[in-house]
Amino acid sequence: MGLLEGRIALVTGAARGLGAEIAKAFVEEGAGVLLTDVLEEDGAATARALGNKAAFQKHDVTNEDDWRAAVAAVKDQFGGLDILVNNAGIAEGGRIEDTSLEDFRRVTSINLDGVFLGHKHAAPLIRERAGKWEGGGAIINISSVAGLIGLGGVPAYTASKGAVRLLTKSAALEYAQNGEKIRVNSIHPAFTxxxxxxxxxxxxxxxxxxxxxxxxxxxxxxxxxxxxxGVPRDMANAAVFLASDESAFMTGSELVVDGGLSAR
Ligand SMILES: NC(=O)c1ccc[n+]([C@@H]2O[C@H](COP(=O)([O-])OP(=O)(O)OC[C@H]3O[C@@H](n4cnc5c(N)ncnc54)[C@H](O)[C@@H]3O)[C@@H](O)[C@H]2O)c1
Structure with missing residues (x-):
């Protein structure tokens, strides 16, 4: 039996890259997965290739109405939600003096606001079924090594990924202190x-x-x-672990999957 048999997941930014591989690994482990992304054609094709346990919904993570629609879609099409992976992100950068406030906010709106909105709109649905599983429901936030150590030339990216690291811990504490069975952890990939x-x-x-x-x-x-x-499967393996009961005692933690980059 797969590690995620019977679970239902929503993975953002899943048309390609890490999100697509995480969705694939989840399906292989027995989960039903709603893949979401702004890239409609690529997202639909990625979901189709995963068979009848996967579906696609167009979804901009900065848009609150899109979040409401994505959460409604996963409930209608799959019957609930157990796992949210906040994966969508962009890595635009440049020198601080050459970065407009608009560009800075564009990066943080996707990489940070999108994660906040994910918690806000998906947690109520996850809570409904969280008692079903030993490890409860799971939210996995894809940060970066740039959320642990500074990277020059990508100020908004680094700031947003650092903020995601601590938003993860704040949410983990909030749910645990309220006796809610929703675990929240971050993954910190290096270049993948x-x-x-x-x-x-x-x-x-x-x-x-x-x-x-x-x-x-x-x-x-x-x-x-x-x-x-890194290769996408390195991060997908980490996501399967954090989504499953294998990590039932982990919340508010950061899983660093970086080939030793940040150990220097
Ligand atoms: N690849 C790396 O080296 C690396 C390293 C560390 C962290 N990460 C993080 O991993 C995550 C996935 O990155 P990736 O390498 O697969 O990137 P990618 O560009 O290949 O894929 C990101 C996906 O997010 C989607 N996306 C962008 N803006 C969106 C929005 N507003 N709403 C919904 N979807 C949106 C894109 O369309 C794309 O499909 C990101 O959060 C990224 O910061 C990647």
Missing amino acids: ETPMMESTAGKLVESGLAPDAEEAKAFLTALHPIGRM
Whole structure:
């Protein structure tokens, strides 16, 4: 039997990258999954490839009405909710002096406000079935190593990911202190092979820090003592663990999946 047999999950930003792999791993472990994203065609195709235990809903995590609709959709189509993965995020950056307030807020609205709205709108539905499982319901927030240590050149990203780390702990304490069986934990990936990493490598080239994409990736790879970048499955395995009863005694914790990057 899969680790998530009978559970129902909602994964944001699941059209591609980490979110798509997390959704796939959840389905493989027996869960039903609503994938959501702003990328409608890619999201629908990703969900279709996962078979009849998956569905897609268009959903901008910064939009409160979209959250209401996504929560209603998971209830209608799957019958409830046990696991929320707040994964949607963007990594735009630049020097602080060259960053407009609008650009700064765009990043934090997706990476931080989106996580807040996820808790606000999904937790009531998770609470309804949380008593069913030994480990209760689970909320997993995808932060970053940039939520643990500073990364120059991505001020809004780093600020938002640091805030997600502590929002996770605040929510975990709130639910636990109220006797609610909803655990909340964050995952802190290092550079991982997804479209976001490709775009980061591209920016290193654009800014003259690397001569070409290959050199840029070699530079990023060298940041990881373990000798490689992450792959989406590394993060999906961590998400399965945090979603399942295997992590029943973990809440408010940060799971660092970074090939040793932040151990230096
Ligand atoms: N790839 C990495 O190196 C890395 C490292 C650390 C943390 N992370 C985090 O992992 C998460 C996933 O990143 P990824 O690498 O898969 O990136 P990605 O760009 O490949 O995928 C992110 C997904 O989020 C979606 N998205 C963007 N804005 C959205 C919005 N407003 N509403 C809903 N969906 C939206 C995108 O359409 C995309 O499908 C992000 O939170 C990211 O910050 C990634």
